[in-house]
Amino acid sequence: MRTPRTVLAVATIGLMLGAVGCSKDVTGTARPDPATAPLALSDDGFGIVAGYDDAPAQIEIFTEPQCTHCHDLQQAYGDQIAYYVTVGGLRVTYRPLTFLDQDSDYSATVANAMFVAAEPAGDATTTGTQFQHFVEELWAQQDPGGPAFTGEELSGIARDAGLPEPVADNVSRDQEAVDVDAMEEANYSLLYDVDPGSTGTPTVVDLETGEKIDLSDETWLDQLVAS
Numbered sequence: 001m002r003t004p005r006t007v008l009a010v011a012t013i014g015l016m017l018g019a020v021g022c023s024k025d026v027t028g029t030a031r032p033d034p035a036t037a038p039l040a041l042s043d044d045g046f047g048i049v050a051g052y053d054d055a056p057a058q059i060e061i062f063t064e065p066q067c068t069h070c071h072d073l074q075q076a077y078g079d080q081i082a083y084y085v086t087v088g089g090l091r092v093t094y095r096p097l098t099f100l101d102q103d104s105d106y107s108a109t110v111a112n113a114m115f116v117a118a119e120p121a122g123d124a125t126t127t128g129t130q131f132q133h134f135v136e137e138l139w140a141q142q143d144p145g146g147p148a149f150t151g152e153e154l155s156g157i158a159r160d161a162g163l164p165e166p167v168a169d170n171v172s173r174d175q176e177a178v179d180v181d182a183m184e185e186a187n188y189s190l191l192y193d194v195d196p197g198s199t200g201t202p203t204v205v206d207l208e209t210g211e212k213i214d215l216s217d218e219t220w221l222d223q224l225v226a227s
Contacts, residue, residue: 021200022067022100037085037128039118042093046183048118050128051091057084057225058091058207062191065110066100066144070202073215078136080221086129089225094135095187097201098180100144108180109148110138115177117158121166134161 040049047060063070084090096111117126117134126134137157141149149157155172163171192199195212204213206224213220 021069021198021202022064037088039126039128039131041115041118042095044186046178046186047093047095048114048131049091049093050131051085052088052128053091055085055088055091057089057227058093059213059224060093060095060190060205060207062095062097062187062194062201062203062205063139064097064100064201065107065138066142067201068142068144071139071142073202073204074136074139076218077221078132078139082129082132082136084221084225085132090221092132093207095190096183097187097191098184099188102145104146104148106143106146106148109154111180111183112177113138113149113154113158113171116171116173116175117163117167119167119170119177121164121170124164124166126163126167130162130164134158134163137161 037051038053041047042049051058061073063073081090081092085092094114096107096114098107098111101107114131114135117131134157137160141157151172151174155168158168158171159165188199191201191203194203194205194210202215204215204220205211206213213224217223
């Protein structure tokens, strides 16, 4: 994975995230085996949930695979998210969107791969921590406006993120794990309900309050977990 960011880098990216985004035209109980942080689908089937049900901080992240500001979010906070998911302090629901797809199915391909990664492959299952690392790698290798990742490329990203080999193999295959059009409609509707005046990505929601989190404060994640 990438090396830790400096405080200055986090602060700069935090301010940038607060200023602009992509739009449509530790507190917690330590676990005896933190590597088993669970992964599941949301009740509606259009979100992917990483972390323990009883995590004291619970958030929802609306993200678009071609959104450069979503890349910035993962670059600045991805490793922290993975840590808090691992130790039981945070539960995060990813809700992918695909509104930046124009002449390709780049975002749809990435979104579908995320749902494939959340499915068991025989006895092999992806943990919440591994999934978070997969998200980080997907956005680290982001190519907005470029061709969609091939199955082989997605499988390589999954392996680099530490996903189990059978799951990584499945990620490379052309299989539909989610109805992407229905996912886009459902997730965009939820995003619009959060902030109809500035509907864009990344949007992070505190599920306890239902409020959109101010990403311009670079300490937002630490404060949320500590509160």
